[in-house]
Amino acid sequence: MNIIALVKQTPDTAQLSASMDGLKLSAEGGPRIVNPWDEYTLETAIQAREEHGGKVTALCLGPPEAADALKTALAMGVDEAVLVSDPAMADSDSLTSARILVAAIRKVGAFDLIVGGRAAIDGNTAATAVQVAALLGVPLVSYVAELRNLDPSDRTLSAVRLLEKARETVTSRLPALITVVKEINEPRYPSLIGIRKAARANIPIWGCKDLSLDAAAVGAGASGVEWRTELPPVREAHIEMIDGGPEDAARTLVDRLMEEKVI
Amino acid sequence: MASNLIVWIELVDGQADPIAWQAMAAAGKVAGDLGGSLTAVVFGDGVCEIARQAIEAGADRVYTADDPSLGRYRVEPYAKLLARILEHEPPSVVLMGASTAGLELSAYVAALAGAGLAPDCTDLHVEDGRLAAVRPALVGNLVSTVTFKGAGHQCVTVRRNIFQPEDPDPSRTGEIIEVPAALSEDEIPTTVASVETADGTVSLTEASIIVSGGRGVGGPEGFKPVRELADALGGALGASRAAVDAGWIPYAHQVGQTGKTVQPDLYIACGISGAIQHLAGMKNARVIVAINKDADVPLYRYAHYGIAGDLFSYLPAIVEEVKKRLGR
Numbered sequence: 001m002n003i004i005a006l007v008k009q010t011p012d013t014a015q016l017s018a019s020m021d022g023l024k025l026s027a028e029g030g031p032r033i034v035n036p037w038d039e040y041t042l043e044t045a046i047q048a049r050e051e052h053g054g055k056v057t058a059l060c061l062g063p064p065e066a067a068d069a070l071k072t073a074l075a076m077g078v079d080e081a082v083l084v085s086d087p088a089m090a091d092s093d094s095l096t097s098a099r100i101l102v103a104a105i106r107k108v109g110a111f112d113l114i115v116g117g118r119a120a121i122d123g124n125t126a127a128t129a130v131q132v133a134a135l136l137g138v139p140l141v142s143y144v145a146e147l148r149n150l151d152p153s154d155r156t157l158s159a160v161r162l163l164e165k166a167r168e169t170v171t172s173r174l175p176a177l178i179t180v181v182k183e184i185n186e187p188r189y190p191s192l193i194g195i196r197k198a199a200r201a202n203i204p205i206w207g208c209k210d211l212s213l214d215a216a217a218v219g220a221g222a223s224g225v226e227w228r229t230e231l232p233p234v235r236e237a238h239i240e241m242i243d244g245g246p247e248d249a250a251r252t253l254v255d256r257l258m259e260e261k262v263i
Numbered sequence: 264m265a266s267n268l269i270v271w272i273e274l275v276d277g278q279a280d281p282i283a284w285q286a287m288a289a290a291g292k293v294a295g296d297l298g299g300s301l302t303a304v305v306f307g308d309g310v311c312e313i314a315r316q317a318i319e320a321g322a323d324r325v326y327t328a329d330d331p332s333l334g335r336y337r338v339e340p341y342a343k344l345l346a347r348i349l350e351h352e353p354p355s356v357v358l359m360g361a362s363t364a365g366l367e368l369s370a371y372v373a374a375l376a377g378a379g380l381a382p383d384c385t386d387l388h389v390e391d392g393r394l395a396a397v398r399p400a401l402v403g404n405l406v407s408t409v410t411f412k413g414a415g416h417q418c419v420t421v422r423r424n425i426f427q428p429e430d431p432d433p434s435r436t437g438e439i440i441e442v443p444a445a446l447s448e449d450e451i452p453t454t455v456a457s458v459e460t461a462d463g464t465v466s467l468t469e470a471s472i473i474v475s476g477g478r479g480v481g482g483p484e485g486f487k488p489v490r491e492l493a494d495a496l497g498g499a500l501g502a503s504r505a506a507v508d509a510g511w512i513p514y515a516h517q518v519g520q521t522g523k524t525v526q527p528d529l530y531i532a533c534g535i536s537g538a539i540q541h542l543a544g545m546k547n548a549r550v551i552v553a554i555n556k557d558a559d560v561p562l563y564r565y566a567h568y569g570i571a572g573d574l575f576s577y578l579p580a581i582v583e584e585v586k587k588r589l590g591r
Binding site: 013016021026093124127133134138140141142145158164166167168170171182223227230237239240246251253260263 | 275342362367370373374379380383399405407408409411413415417452458459460461468469471513521522539540546549552553563565567569572576580584588
């Protein structure tokens with residue numbers, strides 16, 4: 001099977017602290033990780049290859065330092081990794097990012113399965129992978145919590161989708177694009193051998209020229225939305241600690257909640 | 264330039280999901296400033312009554328598509344049909360709820376229509392005659408204000424439980440336009456084989472009250488008093504990542520960065536310290552109560568009420584008090 005894993009590098013939200021707010025964390029040079037949802041993406045793709053053979057190619061759109069996310073992907077066990085990166089691509093919105101990724105996917109070649117995560121924790125649009133499926137015109141199976149049957153010979157897959165109010169079992173034709181949620185697996189840790197191999201790996205970088213994309217067709221200028229970002233309003237601590245033993249505290253708490261009209 | 268609003272009415276099991284009327288309310292909030300009309304779209308199998316409800320909720324026009332292939336939401340047939348309707352509409356703001364389906368459908372439609380997208384918004388307003396959408400980013404540690412460029416359609420989804428619908432007005436009238444499905448069943452690449460709904464439990468993202476347990480509950484059996492309080496309050500049961508990763512409770516209950524984002528009126532956190540990843544999913548709850556044996560946890564910075572004590576002593580007492588006071 002030819003499998004493509006879509007991976008993003010995101011700020012490491014575990015590093016947020018009193019001295020590291022959201023703007024500092026997002027600024028250039030801030031601490032970065034593989035998007036937490038994409039750990040499941042990578043594990044799903046690698047497991048599919050382990051079961052069915054073939055090759056996993058990880059694609060990551062981002063600045064040059066996003067190559068680190070691909071090193072992690074290689075260390076976990078993907079076969080190939082490509083960084084899609086060009087200064088002209090900066091600040092692309094989700095649809096423009098999807099168009100760039102589609103160009104990269106076409107350059108990778110024929111595929112049976114594309115795997116993405118439910119969302120990336122920075123933009124949290126949950127849109128790019130969906131839009132890649134729409135632009136490619138391949139079936140989309142989103143929010144996958146369980147891949148029951150992936151059958152490359154029959155060209156079908158069956159999956160359980162985790163929706164807000166239901167679990168839905170669907171079947172789809174292949175090739176398809178799936179997005180995964182955390183329940184699907186437990187991502188492996190990179191092995192030592194994997195880490196050593198990844199450190200030596202030469203990760204190709206594809207820019208606009210390599211993808212035959214006009215620089216004016218990507219980036220902020222080509223995007224349908226623009227955005228300004230600021231810190232959320234500071235929240236003053238305003239806690240009322242409720243003292244006393246269980247019965248007294250329970251009475252006081254229920255009083256407060258009834259005054260607040262939340263129960 | 265006037266901009267029309269087009270709202271997708273999401274159905275779940277043939278009935279409008281409450282989030283659909285919240286999306287209508289969001290549309291109503293900006294319709295005046297944008298100066299356009301309000302259109303609803305309803306797809307399903309037997310949607311006549313819903314179309315009527317959409318008019319009572321404020322729609323001037325309703326597009327309906329009634330077909331067995333549309334009986335349950337699937338992205339391809341819904342997105343292609345909505346995109347086809349948009350081809351014949353002047354540049355419009357396409358609004359829907361940021362449910363699992365709405366997030367997916369709006370992104371797909373935006374790709375087909377070449378539209379800008381602002382997902383999971385918590386506020387909408389109009390700046391210089393153009394729509395501006397406010398949305399949290401970086402798991403609640405940034406706020407983005409998204410504005411649209413160009414002259415095309417604009418797709419927006421709104422977070423659940425933010426916009427409050429007004430009472431329906433049965434005297435309103437509107438036009439109903441029937442359209443055929445865009446795809447036949449054999450052109451749809453996916454088939455829904457079975458659906459399992461969690462009967463009798465309150466959906467986490469819709470709940471107005473959530474009681475959650477974390478590492479401090481100590482094990483699967485530790486969720487018993489947490490669940491009892493959720494039941495006594497008619498609320499939903501939540502959990503932190505630590506509790507889910509330990510295998511004490513299924514992932515569907517996880518609140519936070521890699522789980523669900525919730526915005527209930529009341530969030531009671533039991534044995535949860537308040538890691539940034541958990542706060543991301545719940546810090547906008549209207550009232551937050553933290554029960555933790557530690558007297559100093561990060562969650563106290565966000566909580567409105569705190570009880571520093573053993574949850575296994577305090578929770579049963581709170582359950583009793585709730586039952587007594589609410590007569591349940």
